[in-house]
Amino acid sequence: MATFEVENLRVRFGDTEAVRGVSFAVDAGQTLAIVGESGSGKSVSLLAATGLLGGAGEVTGSARLDGTELVGASPGALRRLRGKDIGFVFQDPLANLHPLKTIGKQVGEAITAHERVRRTVLRRRVVELLDEVGIREPHRRVDDYPVHFSGGMRQRAMIAAAIALNPKLLIADEATTALDVTVQASILELLQRLQREHGSALVFVSHDLGVVSDIADDIVVLRNGEVVEAGAADEIYAAPAHPYTVELLSATRHKAVTPKKEDRPVLLEARNLTQRYTSRKRSVTAVDDVSFDVGAGEILGVVGESGSGKSTIGRIVSGLLKPTAGTVALGGEPYAAGVPAALRPRIQVVFQDPYASLNPRRTIRAILAEPYVIHQRPTPDLGEAVRRVDLPVDVLDRYPAQLSGGQRQRVAIARAIALEPDLVVADEPVSSLDVTTQAQILALLRRLRDELDVSFLFISHDLGVVADLCDRVLVLSEGRVVEDGITSEVFAAPSDPYTQRLLDAIPGRKRGLLHV
Template sequence: MRVFSVSDLKVRFGRVEAVRGITFDVDAGRTLAIVGESGSGKSAGLLAATGLLPTSASVQGSVLHRGQEILGASPKTLRKIRGAEIGFVFQDPLSNLHPLKTIGEQIGEAMSAHRRIDRSERRERVLALLDDVGIDDPVARLKHYPRHLSGGMRQRVMIAMAIALDPHLIIADEPTTALDVTVQASILDLLKRLQEKHGTALIFVSHDLAVVSDIADDVVVMQNGLVVEKAPAGRIYDSPKHAYTRQLLGAARLAGPRAYAKPAGAEPRSPLLHVRSLGRSFETSRPVLKDVSFVVGKGEILGLVGESGSGKSTIGRIIAGLDRPDAGTVTLRGEEYAKPGTAGLKADIRRAIQVIFQDPYASLNPRRTVEAILADPFIIAGERDRAKIADRVRQLVSDVELPEDILGRLPSQLSGGQRQRIAIARSIALRPSLIVADEAVSALDITTQAKIVALLGDLRDRLGISFLFISHDLGVVGELCDRVAVLEKGHIVETGPTRRIFEHPEHDYTKRLLAAVPGRKRQPADRSQKAVSYAG
C-alpha cells in the first residue's frame, strides 16, 4: 500500500530555490532512504511536505498521505496527522526533548496529545514502549530527565515517542549522525525491527551511503534540490547511473577503509608525545581514565577510538592543557607539562599544541571575518607587522585550499566544510608540533568529510605535524591514521598499526567496534527487488 507520495514538490526561500520539483513514494513496510550532501534539499523537502516550514517559505506541488492531499491542509488537520500518523525522529534528541520534563511525561504527552487515555493505561503503554526500544529498567527511567541519559538512549526515547501511536510512517532525519558506531548500529537494528513488527513505512534521511546500505530498500539521491537518481538499493550500489551517485559511493566507506596511512610493519617514528599512566576522575561518577599510556610519534597520526563515554575527549583535553590529570604525566619533546596539580601551559607548550574541535561554527567567532580570525594567532604570538600578518594569513588559506576572497566573509557565510578548513588553518598558523583533532569531521557530510581527511593527511606530509585524531568513525580512522589506540571505559585495550588493528584485531571490544562499522554487512542486491513503482 502506498503510504506517502510526493509529486513535483518545490520549495523557495525568497529568491533561493531549495527544492526544485522532486518526486518520490514510499510503501508500507519499506524503507526509502533520501541521501545527498548538506544543502541538497533533503530536510527542506520533508519539512515542506509535512507542513513544518515557516510561512515565509513558498511551497508548491502535491503530497499525498494515504491518498489524502496534505500540502496546504489546515494547521488543525496537520496537527492530527503529525505524531499520530506520521512519527518523527530528528538528528539531535537533546534539543528535541524538554530538559525539565521526565522521560515518562514526554512519551505520555506524545499519546495524550492525540488520544484520550487514562493515567494507568498511559503508564503501562509508556513502560511497554521503553521496553520495546531496548531501554533497560523502564520503571526507573520513567522519572529520569534527558540529561540523565546517553545520546543513544535519548535517541531511543525519541523513537519511542515516534511509534507511540503506531503511525503509518516514520521520518528519521539523520538519526544516527552524532552517535558512535556501536550505538548507530543498534539504532539501525531497532528501526528495522520495529518496522518489521508494525509494518511501518520509513523515510530515512542521511548523507552517508554506507549507513543507508544497512537499512534501505529504495534510495533517492538528491543534489542541489533535484532528484538525480532513484532506484532499489541494490541497483544504486551495484550499478549507479548518475555521476553524483558514484561520487557519494566513492566517499562512502562500504567495506571498511579503502587504504591505510602506513603499511603494516613499517618502522615506528621517533617519539614526540608520551602519555604515562594517566588517570582522571570526576566527583559524581566513576573514574573516567585509568592508567592510560601511549606514544605519538613525530609526523604521525594516531587514531584514538572508542564509544561515547570511553574517555577519548578527556584525554584530548588533558593533552591540550584544557584539563589536568589526577594521576600520571604527559611529556612533549622530553618536557613534562601535565601532571596532578599543574595549572595552565607554558607559552612554548601552548604554541606547540593546538586543537581542532568538532563544531567549527561554535569554535569561530561569528562576528569576526575570516581574516581577523586567522590573524589572531600571529597577534597573540607578538607579531606586529601588519604586512607580514597579511602575507601569513593568505598563505594559511592557500594551505587549506581556499580562495583568498573568503577572507572578508563571516563564518555564517561559509559552508560547514569551509568553516572546518578555517578552523584547521587557525590551528596550523604557528606551525605546532601536535594537533589534537577531537571529532573534527563527524559533523560534516560524507564528501566534505573525505576532502578534510585528505587535507589533514596532506598537512601532515607537508608540514610534519603530528595528530592525535579522536573519532568514533572507524572508517575515517582507517583511512587517515598510521596507528590506532582503542579505548574502552577509560582503559587502552589495544594499540597497533592501523592495518593490523583493522585486519587482525585481538581484543573482543575492537572486534565489536569493527563489526558495527556501517556498510560491512550490506545485503545482496536482491533484498531490494520487491515490487515497487516510481512516479515521474
C-alpha cells in the same frame, strides 16, 4: 497505492527554489532512504510534504498519505495526522525533548494529543513503549529527565514517542548523526525491527550512503533540490548511474591505512595518565592508567564510544586539563599542570564544532592573525595561510557565518597550523560534516602532515574515518586502553572483543564499503 507518495514537489523561499520537482514513493513495510549533502533539499522536502514549514515557504505539488492530500490541507487536519499517522524522529533528541519534563510525560503526550487515556493506563503504555525500544528498567527510567539519558537513550525515547500510536509512516531525519557507531547500529536495528512489527513505511534521511546501506530498500539521491538518481538500493550500490552518486559512494568507502614509516622518533610521551572526578556522592574515573606515544609526523587515532575517555586524553595532552596522575612530555620536555609558554606554540587544537570555536564577530583575517598576535610574532601573508588549506583568498574578509561547515573547519585547521606546531590535537573534527566534505578534510590533514611533518592526535568515534587517516590506532573502553597497534593490522585482526564490536558496527561493511 503507495502509503506515502510525493509528486512534483516544489518549495520556494522568496526568489530561491530550494526543492525543484521532487517525486518519490514508499510502501508499507518498506524503507526509502533520501540521501544528499547539506542543502540538497532532503529535509525541506519532507517538512514541506508534511506541512511543517508553516508559512516559511511556498509549497506546490502533491504529497499523499494513503490517498489523503497533505499539501494545502488545513492546519487542523495536519495536526490530526501528525503523531497519529505520521511519526517523526529528528536528528538532535536533546533539542527536541523538553529539559524540564520527564521522559514518561513527553512520550505520553504523543498519545494524549490524540486520545483520551486514563492516567494508570497511560503510564503502563508508556513503560511498554520504553521497553519496546530497548530502554532498560523502563518502570524506573520513565520518571527520569532527558539530561539523565545518554544520546542513544534519548533517541530511543524519541522513537518511542514516534511509534506510540502505530503510525502508517515513520520519518527519521538524520536520526543517527553524531552517535557512536555501536549506538548508531543499534538504532538502525531498532528501526528495522519496529518497522517489521508495526508494518510502517519508513523514510530515512541521511547524508551518508554507508549509514543507509543495510536498511534501505530504495534510495533517492538529491542534489541542489533535484532528484539525480532513484532506484532499488541493490542496483544503486552495484552500479550507480549519476556521477554525484558515485562521488557519495566513493566518500563512503574506507580502506585501512598502512603507515609509510613504522619507525619514527617519539615526539609525545604520555605515561600512566589518570583522570578522576570526585563529588560528595561518588568518584568517576574517566581515564585509567593510559600510556602511549606519538611519533614525529605520525597520525595516531584515539577511538572509543562516548564516555571512553578519548576527549579527556585530548584535553590533557593539549594542556587544557591537569591529570589526577601521570605525565606528558613533548620532545622530552614534561608538562602536567598546563602547557608552559615555551611549548604552547608547539601544541595546537582543532575542535569538533568550528562554528563554536571561531569568534562570530571577527573576520577570518582577524581569526588567523590571532596566533601571531598572542605569541608576538610578525603576521605573515594570510593569503598563503588560507590557500594552504584550499580556501580562496576572499574568505579573509568574511565572517564565520558566511562560510559552510567545511570551510569553517578549514579555517580552524589553518589557525591550528599557523605557528607550524609539532602536534595538533584534532577532537572529532569531521563528525558534523557531510561525507564528501569529510573526505576532503581528511585528504587535507594527510597533505599537511606530509608537507609540514606535523603529528596529529586524531580523536574520533568513527572507525571508518580512522581507517582512512591514521597510521596507528589506540582503542579505549571505559577509560582504559584495550588495543594499540598499526591501523591496518588492528582492523584486519583485532585482538579484543570490544574492538571487534566497534568494527562490526561500521556501516556499509556488508556492501563492501570497508577494506582492510
